[in-house]
Amino acid sequence: MKNINLNRRQFVQGLALGGVVAGLGVPGGKLLAAPAANQQPPLLSGNRIDLTIGAQRVDFTGRSRFATTVNNSLPAPTLRLKQGEEVTLRVTNRLRETSSIHWHGLILPTGMDGVPGISFDGIPPGETFIYHFKVQQSGTYWYHSHSGFQEQTGLYGPIIIDPLEPEPFSYDRDYVVMLSDWSDENPHAIYAKLKKLSHYYNFNERTLDDTLADLRRQGAAATWRDRSMWERMRMSDRDLSDVTGYTYTFLMNGQTPMQGWQGLFKRGERVRLRFINGAAMTFFDVRIPGLKMTVVAADGQNVEPVSVDEFRIGVAETYDVIVEPSDQQAYCVFAQAIDRSGYARGTLTPDAGLTAPVPPMDPLPILSHADMGMANGGHVMAGGGHQGHDMKAMQMDHSGHQMPIDHSRHGMMAEQAGHDMAAMSPPATPQPTAPQPVKHAATEYGPHVDMRAENPQYRLDDPGVGLRNNGRRVLSYADLRNLNETRDRREPQREIELHLTGNMSRYMWSINGVKFADAEPIKLNYGERLRFTFVNDTMMNHPMHLHGMWSELESGDDRHLPRKHTVVVQPGTRISYQVTADAPGKWAFHCHLLYHMPGMFREVHVI
Amino acid sequence: MQPQTLIALLAAGLLFSGNGLAATEDDPLLGMLNIDQLEWRDADDGSLLSWDVQGWVGYDLDKLWLKSEGERLAGRTESAELQLLYGRAVAPFWDLQLGLRHDFKPAEPQQWLAFGLQGLAPYQFEVDATAFIGEGGQSALRLEAEYELLLSQRLILSPEIELNLYGEDDASRGIGSGLSDLELGLRLRYEIRREFAPYIGLNWERKFGDTADFAREEGESTDDLQAVIGIRAWF
Numbered sequence: 001m002k003n004i005n006l007n008r009r010q011f012v013q014g015l016a017l018g019g020v021v022a023g024l025g026v027p028g029g030k031l032l033a034a035p036a037a038n039q040q041p042p043l044l045s046g047n048r049i050d051l052t053i054g055a056q057r058v059d060f061t062g063r064s065r066f067a068t069t070v071n072n073s074l075p076a077p078t079l080r081l082k083q084g085e086e087v088t089l090r091v092t093n094r095l096r097e098t099s100s101i102h103w104h105g106l107i108l109p110t111g112m113d114g115v116p117g118i119s120f121d122g123i124p125p126g127e128t129f130i131y132h133f134k135v136q137q138s139g140t141y142w143y144h145s146h147s148g149f150q151e152q153t154g155l156y157g158p159i160i161i162d163p164l165e166p167e168p169f170s171y172d173r174d175y176v177v178m179l180s181d182w183s184d185e186n187p188h189a190i191y192a193k194l195k196k197l198s199h200y201y202n203f204n205e206r207t208l209d210d211t212l213a214d215l216r217r218q219g220a221a222a223t224w225r226d227r228s229m230w231e232r233m234r235m236s237d238r239d240l241s242d243v244t245g246y247t248y249t250f251l252m253n254g255q256t257p258m259q260g261w262q263g264l265f266k267r268g269e270r271v272r273l274r275f276i277n278g279a280a281m282t283f284f285d286v287r288i289p290g291l292k293m294t295v296v297a298a299d300g301q302n303v304e305p306v307s308v309d310e311f312r313i314g315v316a317e318t319y320d321v322i323v324e325p326s327d328q329q330a331y332c333v334f335a336q337a338i339d340r341s342g343y344a345r346g347t348l349t350p351d352a353g354l355t356a357p358v359p360p361m362d363p364l365p366i367l368s369h370a371d372m373g374m375a376n377g378g379h380v381m382a383g384g385g386h387q388g389h390d391m392k393a394m395q396m397d398h399s400g401h402q403m404p405i406d407h408s409r410h411g412m413m414a415e416q417a418g419h420d421m422a423a424m425s426p427p428a429t430p431q432p433t434a435p436q437p438v439k440h441a442a443t444e445y446g447p448h449v450d451m452r453a454e455n456p457q458y459r460l461d462d463p464g465v466g467l468r469n470n471g472r473r474v475l476s477y478a479d480l481r482n483l484n485e486t487r488d489r490r491e492p493q494r495e496i497e498l499h500l501t502g503n504m505s506r507y508m509w510s511i512n513g514v515k516f517a518d519a520e521p522i523k524l525n526y527g528e529r530l531r532f533t534f535v536n537d538t539m540m541n542h543p544m545h546l547h548g549m550w551s552e553l554e555s556g557d558d559r560h561l562p563r564k565h566t567v568v569v570q571p572g573t574r575i576s577y578q579v580t581a582d583a584p585g586k587w588a589f590h591c592h593l594l595y596h597m598p599g600m601f602r603e604v605h606v607i
Numbered sequence: 608m609q610p611q612t613l614i615a616l617l618a619a620g621l622l623f624s625g626n627g628l629a630a631t632e633d634d635p636l637l638g639m640l641n642i643d644q645l646e647w648r649d650a651d652d653g654s655l656l657s658w659d660v661q662g663w664v665g666y667d668l669d670k671l672w673l674k675s676e677g678e679r680l681a682g683r684t685e686s687a688e689l690q691l692l693y694g695r696a697v698a699p700f701w702d703l704q705l706g707l708r709h710d711f712k713p714a715e716p717q718q719w720l721a722f723g724l725q726g727l728a729p730y731q732f733e734v735d736a737t738a739f740i741g742e743g744g745q746s747a748l749r750l751e752a753e754y755e756l757l758l759s760q761r762l763i764l765s766p767e768i769e770l771n772l773y774g775e776d777d778a779s780r781g782i783g784s785g786l787s788d789l790e791l792g793l794r795l796r797y798e799i800r801r802e803f804a805p806y807i808g809l810n811w812e813r814k815f816g817d818t819a820d821f822a823r824e825e826g827e828s829t830d831d832l833q834a835v836i837g838i839r840a841w842f
Contacts, residue, residue, distance in 0.1 A: 188635075193801075195667070196639050196841075200801050207757040232729040234700055447668055447696035503699050505727070508667050509633070517631035598633030 041158065041176065041253055042073050045080035047087050051101070053123075053145075053155065054094040060182050060249045060256055067154035067182075068095065068145065075178050075254050075278065076143065076157025083138040083164045089131040091123060095150075098122040101131070102146040103159065104316060104545070105300055105565035108133040110585025113547055115146045118586045118603055122147055138163030139300025140274040140318045141565075142178070149187030149280070152594055156180060156278035161300070168483060169296050169305065171272040171322055175263045179286075179313070179335050179344050181248040181279040191595050194242055194507045201244040204339060204364050205236060229369065233451065235504065237367040238339075239539055240465070242507075242595060243281045245342030250282065252335065252344040260355065261346035267328050271348065272296075274320050277313045280594035283338035283541060283568075285312050285467060286319075288331050288348065289359050293321035295475055299564040301550075302483040311475035312338070312464050314543040314568035316592040319475075323348070330354035336361045338466065338541075365466025372539055373453020373572030438535060438574075440499065444513035450503040452537045456574040460555055464541070464570055477575075480555045480562040488580045489559070492531035495576075496522065499535045500542045500569055500591070500600065509591065509599035516601035522589065524581035524606045533576040534569045542569045542596065546604065548587040551577040566592055581606045638664040639841060644794075646837025648810055651828050655680050657835075668696040672704060677712070687711040690721055690737075701726035708739055714779045718742045731755070746774030758795075763804075767792040776817050781825065783817020796839055804839045 044051075056069040070076030081087055093099040100122045102114035112133045116122030123129045138161045145155035158176045183190060193200045214223040230237050253261040265271050273293075277284060287293075287310040294305045297320035305322075313319055313335075325331055330349035337343060340361045347355050440452045461478035462468065502509040511519070524530065532551070536542060544551075545566045552561035554576045561578060569575050584606050591600035644659040656679040663670040672694050677687030692706030701724055708719040723737030732752050739747040753767040769790040776784050794808030813830040814822050822829050 192635070192637050195637055197801060203760040205757055205760060207759055209759075228730075231731055234727050234729065234731055447698050447701070450699040503667075505700065506667050506696070515631075515633055517633060598631075 040078070041075050041178070042071065042077040043080055044071075044077045047082075047085055048090075049079060049087065050090045050092070051076070052092045052094055053099045053101075055096075056154075058154070060251070061184050063184050065184050068099075068150045069154055070101075070157055073157075073254075074154040075180065076155065078158040078160060078176055079143070081135050081159065081161045083135055083161055086132065086134050090128055091131060092128040093123040093125055096125050098124055098147055099150060099155070100129075100145055100147045101143050101155075102547075103131075103141065103143050105141040105318070106133075106159070107136045107548070107550070107583070110548060110583065110587060113587065115547065115588045118588050135161055137161060137300065139297055139302070140176070140276060140320050141300050142276045142278055142316075142318065144278065146588070149191070149594060151278075152181075152183065152187040152190075152280040154182070158274065158276055158278075160274065168302055169294075169322060170270060172269040173263070173265055173271045174274070175271065176253065176274045176276065177261070177263075177333060177346065178251075178253050178276045178278050179282075179284050180251045180254075180277075181243070181282040181337075182251055183243070183247045183249075185247050187280070187594070190243055190247065194595060198242070198505045198507045199236065199239070201242065201246045202236070202239065202339075203244070203246055204238045204240075204341070206238060229374075233372075235372075235451070235539065238364060239367065239504065240339035240365055241282060241337065241341065242540070242593070244339055245337060248282065248337075248342060250279075250284075250335070250337060250342050250344035252333065252346045255346070257343055257345045257358075261333070262352065263333075263346065263348045264352065265325055265348055265350055267350055268324070268326060271323050271325065272320060273323065273333070274318065275313055276318045277315050279315050281315065283312060283314050284335040284344065285310060285338060285362070286333070286335045287311075287472065288323060288333050289356075290327075290329075290331050291323045291325060291348075293323055295479070296320050296322055298480050298562055299566060301563040303562055304481040304483055304560070306475065306479045307473070308475045308479070309472035310463075310467065310470075312467060312568075314541060314566060314592075316543050316545055316566040317564075317568070325350075330356035332356035332358055334359055338365065338464075340364050340466075362466065362470065367465055367539055367571065370457070370459075371465055371571040372451070373456045373536065440537070441512050444499060444501055444537065446513065448503050448506070448508050448510060448515075449501045449513050449537070450505065451539070452499075452501075453535060453572050456535045456537075456572055458575065459570060459573045460575070462570065462573075464568075477553060477555050477568075480553065481557055482560040482562045484560070486552065486559055486561045488529055488578075490529040492529050492578050494528075495531040495533055497533045497535065498602075499537050500544075501537045502540075502596070502600070504538070504540075507595075509596040511600055511602055515599040516590075517599075519602055521586070521603040521605045524579075524604060526581055526584050526606050528581045529578060530581065531576050531578050533574060534567075535574050536569045536571050539571045540593070540596075541571060542600065543567070543592040544569055544590070545592045546579065546587070546589045548583040548585070548604075548606075549579050549581060551579060553577045634667050636664070636666065638662070641841040643839060644837055645839075646806075646808075646835045648833040648835045650680070650833050651831045653681050655685075655833070657837075663694070665694075670694045670702070672706070684712050686713050692721060692723070694725070697724075698726070700728075704737070713781070717745075719745075719747070728752075744775075745777060748772040761798040763796050763798065765792075765794045765796065765808075767794070778821065781818060781821040783815075783819070783821060785817075786815045787818040788812060788814045792835075794835065794837075802841050806835075806837055806839060808835045808837075809833070810835050 051070050055066050058067040067074050091101050100114045100116050110119050112131050113119040141159040144151045255261040292307050294307050296305050330347050333346035335344040461476045463474035463476045467474045499512050501513045543566045550563040551567050553564050587604040589602045589604045590597050640662040642660050648655040659676040662673040672692040674690040678685045688710045690708045692704040694702040694704040697703045704723045706721050708721045710717045719739040719741045721739050725735045728734045735751040737749050750770045756764045771787045773782050773787050791811045794806045796804040796806035798804040810833045819829040
């Protein structure tokens with residue numbers, strides 16, 4: 001029912017489209033973004049590139065709106081750079097407000113990082129800032145504004161860096177697949193609505209029908225046990241995305257689902273797809289029905305190839321995959337939003353006239369007790385759409401888990417929520433460090449923090465809520481193994497534990513209960529090797545992005561730590577990565593969900 | 608204390624409270640006007656217009672609240688009150704509120720000091736509990752609770768209860784000490800948008816104790832079941 005409605009809505013949106021329509025009488029002129037579905041975003045290459053940020057009329061929904069664009073394009077032009085070369089990027093701001101460009105994932109000097117207030121003053125209206133740096137790495141990255149909410153309104157684009165050495169894998173075609181979320185609403189209005197009514201955009205709430213279905217299925221006692229925890233906590237197990245398809249139109253390379261992006265191939269070719277999540281707030285679950293995807297790089301860095309049916313891509317992450325379409329048929333590139341409120345879509349096809357059927361969206365994921373960092377009900381088992389769960393069955397069902405089950409710790413989470421269920425731990429995953437009982441700082445207590453995970457677990461092999469046991473092979477962080485050896489094999493000399501905190505209903509976000517405005521910088525000693533450990537004390541995924549230095553994810557093999565720039569911290573989990581503080585200066589460190597970022601942010605000083 | 612003085616004090620309290628003078632990027636100055644109920648009631652005495660409105664200006668943890676409720680019968684205001692409160696978050700789901708209440712009706716205007724707790728109780732009950740001290744030494748307690756049952760994503764059934772208790776009799780206003788009156792409501796709204804929902808419902812009022820006696824003396828009924836139709840809106 002929901003899906004039908006949604007499809008109809010999107011169909012109506014599509015009818016009014018004709019794509020990204022060029023505005024009339026608007027400074028900036030014609031919008032260059034992909035007027036035809038099979039066109040790629042404009043490509044700029046070389047060592048000297050000029051970019052102009054401007055306001056531009058666009059139409060994704062049948063209503064004309066202003067977008068923030070680069071060289072009149074949304075997404076911004078793809079930059080194709082070469083590893084080892086010096087590049088000069090002249091960025092001119094034609095907006096009426098300060099702007100900036102941050103080169104997401106690139107290792108460069110602090111002054112070139114493009115974060116106003118930390119790396120530089122920003123680019124004032126009418127002025128040009130010249131970025132100049134040496135390109136040290138290769139792979140797939142992206143760039144975006146780091147000013148205000150400009151990223152939501154369109155200021156994001158792909159970066160491809162060709163390597164000095166030949167790639168360790170081969171392919172015949174190369175496409176960028178940039179995912180994003182467009183809203184006709186002003187992002188400041190979205191933020192204000194979230195502050196006033198945090199579930200404003202959630203139209204997947206539990207209804208009376210769901211409760212009646214639970215009662216029929218599992219009886220009154222089990223339903224009560226299941227519901228009472230959430231009701232006491234005053235939280236919803238369907239709280240997956242703060243901002244949803246209610247306002248968002250999900251884009252693939254700037255194309256709406258109705259239009260669909262198109263990539264051509266010849267039968268038997270190996271096609272490289274560079275997925276970039278440039279959304280402001282949306283996690284996507286990506287698959288191509290009928291094709292296995294071989295993941296060859298994560299966040300631009302090569303990993304040991306792993307063949308999967310599906311992967312979840314957090315905001316700001318990138319994954320490079322290779323597919324080998326062997327039939328003379330079209331394939332749907334399907335990227336459904338984590339809350340199933342919509343999807344972005346494209347087609348891989350040998351013939352521009354062919355399109356592939358769009359699969360139905362998966363059932364709505366339902367958060368489990370484990371997603372709340374609770375000991376009880378910790379089984380990461382309820383597959384997508386499995387509504388609620390049978391506690392009795394879960395307490396019995398230890399057999400399917402190969403990992404040792406730790407009964408020693410159990411705990412509780414929310415304010416005044418006392419619980420009395422049997423203590424039980426989720427299936428453990430390989431733990432990079434010995435688990436310690438969780439400690440919460442005094443600053444985590446107060447009206448600004450609504451819950452604390454009392455039993456956060458390493459869940460590296462957990463693909464995440466809605467993807468568990470869905471019958472497909474889904475990528476998890478446990479699959480990521482660097483193709484190369486870890487460069488800095490020193491043991492971390494110290495550990496910094498950061499708790500991701502917030503108050504959902506007041507829509508306040510913080511780290512260790514302290515928001516950015518009140519926080520001291522995190523100080524790192526130049527040259528040191530250290531470990532960052534995160535504990536997620538909220539029920540949201542937070543994609544944590546450290547600027548300037550690699551986040552070497554402790555995914556199970558210390559000799560092959562995958563290097564990431566953005567690490568998703570799943571709700572109710574603990575996760576850690578190692579960092580070599582080899583980049584002197586001031587850096588930003590934050591949750592990449594745009595409306596979490598103002599509070600869930602730190603400055604990092606490497607001295 | 609004059610209302611103007613109190614307003615100035617409350618405004619100063621807001622500005623100099625925890626967040627300091629200026630809004631930070633994560634915590635901008637926002638305002639909200641919430642017309643919780645604006646409805647016509649089919650009362651025993653005729654067609655009654657009733658409102659319950661709340662507004663605030665402020666930050667995540669500190670807000671200046673304005674609340675008003677009242678009733679008009681046949682073009683005449685039966686009761687009307689306005690509260691101005693400074694609210695400070697004291698727990699994740701709770702705000703403590705302190706301020707002034709001004710009654711325009713019934714009878715002569717009267718002022719109260721107000722002290723209350725508003726928020727979301729476990730099991731998702733919206734609660735507003737406020738104690739009042741009147742200028743003549745009267746005391747009062749008002750307890751309100753509301754629940755939202757989602758029949759669908761947009762069709763919401765909302766039971767509600769309000770109790771008023773007073774410290775002493777006030778014959779001029781028809782108020783008796785102790786439990787004075789109880790109101791039970793059941794409203795079914797359809798959210799055309801989150802911000803706008805028409806509704807229909809039932810409202811049952813019952814007077815108790817001396818309040819009921821005063822009503823009987825005036826020839827009024829002590830309980831009344833009313834059909835209601837109204838709109839709920841916020842922005």
